[in-house]
Amino acid sequence: MKIILWYRNDLRTHDHEALWQAAQETVQVVPVYVFDPRLLAEHPLGFAKTGPVRQQFLAESVQDLRLRLRQLGSNLIVRVGLPEEVLPALAQELGAEAVYASEEVTQEELAVETALEQRLLAAGRTLRTFWQTTLHHLDDLPMPVRNLPDVFTQFKNKVEKFGKVRPMFAVPDNLEFNETLELGTVPAVPAAAEYRPAFRGGETEAFHRLHDYFWTKDLLRTYKETRNGMLGLDYSSKFSAWLALGCLSPRFVLAEIQRYETERIQNESTYWMGFELLWRDYFRFVAVKFGNRIFRSNGLKEEPLRHMPATTKSAQRTFEQWRLGETGVPLIDANMKELLETGFMSNRGRQNVASFLVKDLQLDWRWGAAWFESQGIDYDPCSNWGNWLYVAGVGNDPRETRYFDILRQATYYDPAGEYVKHWLPQLEHVPADKVHAVGLLTNDEQKHFAVRLGVDYPNPLVDVRKWGREDDSR
């Protein structure tokens, strides 16, 4: 018997139930990855659903998976096309009886799954899916998912008390690959001249990073104190992109946290890393509970939005300035430039740029979410749209009126202006106490600090003077 293992956002060999299960049932497991051209579709706002940086990270992850499967005696077939067409044809060609895959939860992915299943069934074959993205299995939640609490803390308390994490699956040692068909190549990614991703995709890099962050640099012990940073590689784990593509299993991360707690130290920081993984779980279960509502403007709220954001040409121009980091507000621009160049932004940065888009620019939060989808190497539909809903006040935040005073955030989290100057070198000579409100510089100051507003750096899109008072957003 032959089984096709259809790889999706689970690009790893460790702790992979579908791979392990398929290998228990047969040694003829044929791993396949299909690049779906729909992921390159153009968004109406003029950018690709999957931009070049994200494409690159994905391509690297698939390449690495092929290498790792080869080391196990197997291989990876790569195709370009619609999975619901490519896989039934491959199953026919190979004489495979079934397709095994990871279970997804959002509409686009489910639509592919359903179409594939129908075609396979029509040919007397089956699709079997496995829940393997979260720390907690859907079936092990201490409540049916339809009763998932709408407030994260309630979910966390229940899961910490009554939830369990299943043991990991071993990497199979009986894989073989005897197929003679064309293996296929990973499609070339558009020249990424301006991109400087900090990390490469793939399970191998994910293991290196984890080893480095936990064991070599010993950074887990101070994670809680550093996690709100923005500059450099080491204030947080940077696991998110590998987790999103499944190069890293969250259960493996948890097991390493526990080993660290035994061998090094157990403290608030070690707890906090596991706590953050619960947020990730939570947003996936929210997507199961609420379905397509996570993609709609009024989100999880029953009532429609009171003020529909503008969709005019001028709103689109403002959005472009946000997207390209040209708003004249250094904290926002620096973060948006970082996202543009590297495909990554810190959590602190994301909260600020999202709040700024929604609350200050009063644009449609879904535009922001769509740009993050295009650009973020850690894009995951549930975490992305779920966090955006939250910031937009139409999700699971019990404090709906939460407002980020960008100037206060900037002076608190980047007091010396190092972060903004790193991404906006034209502000290099502006002193720290003025750099975050650079739009307020007088003409003399501009001369003195070698920055001309409107020439070297844009005038601010909003009145910066409204900021700097008390806020509750830390």
Ligand SMILES: Cc1cc2nc3c(=O)[nH]c(=O)nc-3n(C[C@H](O)[C@H](O)[C@H](O)COP(=O)(O)OP(=O)(O)OC[C@H]3O[C@@H](n4cnc5c(N)ncnc54)[C@H](O)[C@@H]3O)c2cc1C
């Ligand atoms: C508007 C917005 C959009 C976001 N979009 C995404 C997204 O598409 N994909 C994504 O993985 N995260 C998203 N996040 C959450 C968070 O910003 C990133 O997970 C985090 O910055 C990744 O960096 P790290 O791996 O170094 O995190 P660490 O601080 O080291 O945390 C460890 C892990 O915990 C998980 N985690 C931490 N915070 C969150 C959170 N708020 N929600 C869900 N998981 C979390 C991630 O898997 C992360 O890798 C978004 C947050 C905001 C405010």
Ligand SMILES: Nc1ncnc2c1ncn2[C@@H]1O[C@H](COP(=O)(O)OP(=O)(O)OP(=O)(O)O)[C@@H](O)[C@H]1O
């Ligand atoms: N995984 C995903 N990533 C990003 N966007 C998604 C994903 N899954 C679904 N969507 C988007 O969510 C939206 C679903 O919204 P909605 O339910 O309004 O659309 P619909 O199901 O096509 O129904 P209708 O046509 O009645 O509006 C679509 O725009 C869809 O592209």
